[in-house]
Amino acid sequence: MKSAWPTALYTAQQVRALDAQQIAAGVSGFTLMQRAAQAAWQALFQRWPQVKSLSVIAGRGNNAGDGYLIACLALQAGWRVQILTLEDPSLLQADAALAYQAACSAGLSIQDWSAERGLEGVVVDALLGTGVHGSVQGLYAEAIAAMNASGLPIVAVDIPSGLCADTGQILGIAVRAQLTVSFVGLKLGLFTGQGPDYVGEILFDALNVSPELIQSSARAAKAQRLTNETLPKLAPRVPTTHKGQLGHLWVVGGDRGTAGAALMAAEAGLRLGAGLLTLVTRPEHATAALIRCPEVMCIPAESSYALASAWQRCSSTRPVIVVGPGLGQQAWGNSLLSWVVEQDCPQVWDADALNRLASGAVQLPKDSLITPHPGEAARLLQCSIAEVQQDRPAAALALAQRYACVALLKGAGTLIAAPDGRLALCDRGHPAMASAGLGDVLAGVLGALRAQGLEAFEAACLGTWLHAVAGEQAAVQGRGLLATDLIPHIRQLLEEQSPCRG
Known part of the structure; x- marks a missing residue:
């Protein structure tokens, strides 16, 4: 066993x-x-x-x-x-x-x-x-x-x-x-x-x-x-807990054609316990987002100019930013990412945010967590995918060192590396998880765990394990697994691992 x-x-x-x-x-x-x-x-x-x-x-x-x-x-x-x-x-x-x-x-x-x-x-x-x-x-x-x-x-x-x-x-x-x-x-x-x-x-x-x-x-x-017995835990909530104490997660993304990516990250973030959640997306996507998930606060943004006043109001609620799901690499996404890098808070960078980082157009803020797949890791390290895959532990540690962050290198045997040399491996998961959108759900999970107080390495370890084991449970029926199928399983696994009530 x-x-x-x-x-x-x-x-x-x-x-x-x-x-x-x-x-x-x-x-x-x-x-x-x-x-x-x-x-x-x-x-x-x-x-x-x-x-x-x-x-x-x-x-x-x-x-x-x-x-x-x-x-x-x-x-x-x-x-x-x-x-x-x-x-x-x-x-x-x-x-x-x-x-x-x-x-x-x-x-x-x-x-x-x-x-x-x-x-x-x-x-x-x-x-x-x-x-x-x-x-x-x-x-x-x-x-x-x-x-x-x-x-x-x-x-x-x-x-x-x-x-x-x-x-x-x-x-x-x-x-x-x-x-x-x-x-x-x-x-x-x-x-x-x-x-x-x-x-x-x-x-x-x-x-x-x-x-x-x-x-x-x-x-x-x-x-x-990573094992259930050695994972970090969220602290139980006391009776007087209120949403303002559980972090304010911002999900930034969802350009034309990829609105679902940001919405999946947002839904996962709420289900994993973030106290408040703001979705920053294209104006034409706001209605669909609120119909699917009315608990989300939505900012329909044509550019980053729409964000300043809303950000000012949330500054006292421990904000955390997830950026990248469906962000795209056009002017709209670039404008939002330029705003994100100026914010002094914990951040999770995924998908197109990583591609912009690899291009050298932006700098990664401190206290960030990056979640590349091997292709993104190769661009970040300026090498080939084959070189990343030939020595995945070395690649994960190199990412953490180069960008002074926690790096989560996806793939079979997902690796989590910290700049101080710590390295963790998740050996859980299922082949049915080779499906679109699972990375977006993971990004939302990681953001929610950070919003509730876990440090970047702890959040990456716990979030990766929850995501992988949820995939095993949801994959009982085999092929055809949808990313959103994981969310109820992740929520239940978190409750078993870190009960809400003490």
């Missing part, structure tokens, strides 16, 4: 350091290898108990050692087992050499891998693990292609071979596993980039590493995974 996983997410180097610390504390490396093999064997046996046949594809290093010991356990259980190796196993060293000797002593069949050798049963990927550097080529690429083409169930030991443990980048080619059994510490690359497409189901085993060591290392982990 995801909820039972640790929240810390590590780089490969950090996990190796954890291994080394445990060995220094008196647990042998071979004991850790035996524990890893046992965990992987139990997982694959529980998943496919009737198969009774195993093909282990072994490479070099400790990943290969894990594979040899898994083969021993399968043989002991009465399974038919073959080991196909891409490296001369007599060259293995240390713990991996001991595992190879155990396989030889058990009488296992160990043969050189070739494309002509058939695979059967459950396939164990014990090729590369976290030790791969550079693009996978040669025999290793051929073996991975053959595994993927086999149609057989594949279990990856620790991480699918060819997947970067730090970034989720595919290093030329990677194993597409149905099950990944990860050890000691969860690797960041399992959850972001292309990782989610390759790992299948993830099972985790800490291999009895001491809780004290895990706890001390977690503080230095590369990122933290």
